[in-house]
Amino acid sequence: MTLLVKRGLADQIFDLVRDRIISGMMVGDMPIRQDALAAELGVSKIPLREAFAKLEQDGLVLSQANRGFFVRPLSADEAYDVFDLRLKIEPEAVALACRRASADDHEIAQTALAALNQAIETRRPEAGALNRAFHLALIRPGGRLVTMQMVERLQVIAERYVCKHLEPKGRDDQAVAEHKALFGAWAAGRADAAAALASAHIANTLRDLRAEFAVARERLDDSPVPVLGRS
Incomplete structure (x- = not known):
């Protein structure tokens, strides 16, 4: 069938x-x-x-x-590259969009945030895609098409890393709190604060991913090496 x-x-x-x-x-x-x-x-x-x-x-x-x-396996080098590029592009784009956003834009971003929070709370696999939708909603009102395309491409690559970042206990609450603060500043028209919060949010995720990849690398280095001729 x-x-x-x-x-x-x-x-x-x-x-x-x-x-x-x-x-x-x-x-x-x-x-x-x-x-x-x-x-x-x-x-x-x-x-x-x-x-x-x-x-x-x-x-x-x-x-x-x-x-x-x-x-394709997850890669520490790819994660660092993607989130470093996001740090260079997104905060400024969030600030510009914050200054230009309308009431309708605020409603769209708030709806996206609510859907994301629900997915995080229930640990649904759509959390990565909904995270992307929320962050793009904070940038779209800026009206810069090329910037939007670049950020969306980075967000697509970042989705699996976002899901990996949310795996450890306590990360859900951290993400929800950071998103709430970011949206609050953005919706209030506080462009500089929104940019700073966007930067801190991306940097925090990158820091956590660095730590996770470092632990994974240490475990791999500490794993026993098989000796030829022994079973």
Whole structure:
């Protein structure tokens, strides 16, 4: 039985696989069995190929000649690069949007924040996408198309790292508090304060990710090395 409607199959497959990767159901370096996925969804390989081309473009999967597609692993270097770029671009963009935002813009951002908080509270896999929607809502009123496109691209790459950042206990409360303060300053028209809070929020996430990757690296270094000839 076909699980997906025939309209926009590639987009639906993209959304489904993307959600599985971001939620951790499909982990880094995991090979993706396209035959099994096509059978599960009741689709041909044509929309699968279209979906995976877009997933690769968004940096979620890698293709290897004669081996197919693999989930792209999380990378400390990528996380540092993405969040460093966000630090350079987003605070100023938030400040500009703060000065130009209308009452309707405030309502859109508040709705996005409420949806994000609910997803964080219930630990739904959509938290990454909703986090992106909230941050973009704080930038969109600035009216700078190129800036929006750049930030959105960075946010797409950052989604898996945002979900990883929220995993440890207590991070949910931290994120909710920082988002609340950021939105409060932005909605009140306090552009300089909003920029400072946006900068601190991104920097805090980057700091936490650095610590998590450092711990993971130490564990890898401390793992026993197998000795040849012993079982």
